[in-house]
Amino acid sequence: MSPSRAARVQTVLSPIEPSELGFTLPHEHTAISLWHIPGRWDYWELSRDEPVITQELARYRDAGGSALVDVTPAGVGRDPAWLVGLARATGLHLVMGTGWYRGAYYPATLDLDRRTVASLADEMVREAEEGIVVEGLDAPVRAGIIGEIGTDKPWVSAMEERVHRAVGRASRRSGLAITTHAVMSAVGLAQLELFEAEGADPGRVVIGHADSHPRLDHYLEIIRRGANLEFDFLGMSFTPQERHGEPRLIDLLLELLSRGHADRVLLSQDVCHDQQLKRYEGNGYTYLQDTFLPRLRERGVSQADIDQMTIANPRRILTID
Numbered sequence: 001m002s003p004s005r006a007a008r009v010q011t012v013l014s015p016i017e018p019s020e021l022g023f024t025l026p027h028e029h030t031a032i033s034l035w036h037i038p039g040r041w042d043y044w045e046l047s048r049d050e051p052v053i054t055q056e057l058a059r060y061r062d063a064g065g066s067a068l069v070d071v072t073p074a075g076v077g078r079d080p081a082w083l084v085g086l087a088r089a090t091g092l093h094l095v096m097g098t099g100w101y102r103g104a105y106y107p108a109t110l111d112l113d114r115r116t117v118a119s120l121a122d123e124m125v126r127e128a129e130e131g132i133v134v135e136g137l138d139a140p141v142r143a144g145i146i147g148e149i150g151t152d153k154p155w156v157s158a159m160e161e162r163v164h165r166a167v168g169r170a171s172r173r174s175g176l177a178i179t180t181h182a183v184m185s186a187v188g189l190a191q192l193e194l195f196e197a198e199g200a201d202p203g204r205v206v207i208g209h210a211d212s213h214p215r216l217d218h219y220l221e222i223i224r225r226g227a228n229l230e231f232d233f234l235g236m237s238f239t240p241q242e243r244h245g246e247p248r249l250i251d252l253l254l255e256l257l258s259r260g261h262a263d264r265v266l267l268s269q270d271v272c273h274d275q276q277l278k279r280y281e282g283n284g285y286t287y288l289q290d291t292f293l294p295r296l297r298e299r300g301v302s303q304a305d306i307d308q309m310t311i312a313n314p315r316r317i318l319t320i321d
């Protein structure tokens with residue numbers, strides 16, 4: 001069996017043995033720009049500032065970080081060469097996503113309305129298997145996950161449905177997991193239904209931003225259907241719920257753990273704005289190590305459960321058979 005056919009995690013530099021992956025942040029950005037769409041007038045951005053981002057990532061590595069998944073989709077700032085540079089500079093395992101974000105942010109060049117589901121799926125599978133050729137780099141850069149895949153609203157629009165169906169097919173064909181953007185609603189269940197209808201394995205699906213919809217019944221339904229959920233707004237402080245909702249989230253997480261669901265929960269921070277960086281008095285990429293995990297330990301969460309959520313689960317999701 002060639003290395004590319006064995007079970008592996010696909011980083012931006014090369015495939016690696018899954019066992020090489022330690023503590024992992026499964027839903028992050030290292031550069032993203034969300035302002036350049038019609039009708040949006042603010043300047044929401046995580047600036048592409050190489051010295052600053054390199055230093056922030058180095059602090060994460062020094063705090064015990066091993067890997068980070070950059071789920072920035074094409075059209076809002078994804079750049080394989082940027083990720084390769086950061087991986088080389090920091091020694092972190094960086095994983096790149098494929099696919100498209102959500103209705104408002106689909107790039108015009110995608111020509112989505114005129115393309116078939118099959119051709120969209122082909123493009124993602126190509127990025128997973130052949131990779132993206134970048135001038136100046138020896139090897140093409142391959143995607144290691146599909147996502148983040150989202151909806152603008154608490155429902156799936158017609159165009160978004162086309163992308164979701166293609167994502168389900170691409171996951172089935174490539175073996176890549178799917179990670180989603182599902183905010184402040186139960187829309188993640190509608191996403192899951194579309195992926196499954198196209199043959200994706202629900203065990204390969206992570207419903208993202210689950211902490212923005214803090215409802216136990218919602219979490220239990222995701223788990224009952226065989227998928228995973230992700231608390232990935234940890235340490236955020238944009239909305240009142242983010243600023244004040246953490247105690248309730250920890251209660252819900254403890255409830256999930258007490259029911260034996262540590263194997264279905266992932267944790268991350270979704271750094272997506274300059275103000276989240278330590279440089280600008282934010283939490284950087286180390287809120288889990290600095291604050292959140294110590295709070296879980298204070299509440300009696302075992303190291304075994306913490307390792308399950310921060311090492312074993314992301315490793316399983318990122319392993320491609």
Ligand SMILES: [Zn+2]
Nearest residue numbers: 071148270272
């Ligand atoms: Zn995100």
